[in-house]
Amino acid sequence: MRTLDAKPHFTEHSITISASPDAVYDIISDVTKWPHFFTPNIHVELLEQHDAQERLRMWAFANDEIRSWMSSRTLDPDARRITFHQEGPPKPPLLSMGGAWIVGPSSQGQVLLRFTHEFTVVDDDPEGVDWLTRATDRNSEAELASIKRIAELGDKRDQLVFSFDDTVPISGAAENVYEFLHQAQKWPDRLPHVSRLILEEPDPNLQVMEMDTKAPDGSVHTTKSIRVCFPPTKIVYKQVTLPKLMAAHTGHWLLEETPRGPTATSRHTVTLRESAIEDVLGPGATIDDARQYVHRALSGNSGITLDAANSFAAGRKDI
Secondary structure, eight states: OOOTTOOOEEEEEEEEESSOHHHHHHHHHOGGGHHHHOTTEEEEEEEEEETTEEEEEEEEEETTEEEEEEEEEEEETTTTEEEEEEESSOOTTEEEEEEEEEEEEOTTSSEEEEEEEEEEEGGGOHHHHHHHHHHHHHHHHHHHHHHHHHHTTGGGHHHHEEEEEEEEEOSSOHHHHHHHHHOGGGHHHHOTTEEEEEEEEEETTEEEEEEEEEOTTSOEEEEEEEEEEETTTEEEEEEEEOOTTEEEEEEEEEEEEETTEEEEEEEEEEEEOGGGHHHHHOTTOOHHHHHHHHHHHHHHHHHHHHHHHHHHHHHOOOO
């Protein structure tokens, strides 16, 4: 939505994709999967959904800064078009932002996906215009490339992308389990597989975490994650520095009340890097081998973390 008397600026980016129009539209319409598929996106909370209308909050990189905003979207599956606008108050230099995703045919018989933006800047400051243009260009190009890559996987996507949960009952107070998971800077002293961890908090409930993890074979893997915290029940994360075998890794820690009592769940969603499978696991290794290897490694570390968090909560005495 444009602010009155502010000069609008326009960008348009596009890409051709060898996939069906419906497959492309499905990717852009399911915003909850964007953090896993799109490099710049960290997390999306779908707040409201009524017919063709959605309201959401998004966390994403913009020129290497982590920013968060509210957006409204209108979905038109018949036209394969989605329009959006950010809700205020935006963070300067942005004054307003809107745009559209448009799925149509290309001249080569492929799908042409267009991604348009219209934005205004506080006082139309040239530096602000330049900052927003660079952020829009960078993210649009990354998101379009991600959509093309995912859509062109076809049926193989179900093999390379998979999710799993590990759930344990909580014997102590759930808020103490959350405290353990939230205070990740203490993990090197509390978890045997974590040898180093640096935690920064640029904003409340936003964490940047760099961690060295020891594998059973003695090797050490360095990962970097962005975590968005929703006290006292949920922490979501996205790895932005990944082990060689994974092209994407997102997940969450979730505390819930169930009919059988409180539980803690670790969820992982992984996209395998097919080109690295034989390099990591040896000649002849398959996608199924890689799925089992990654599942076993991540589930093992999550289980250790959940058990330690549960023990911490069970032994914690309120003062």
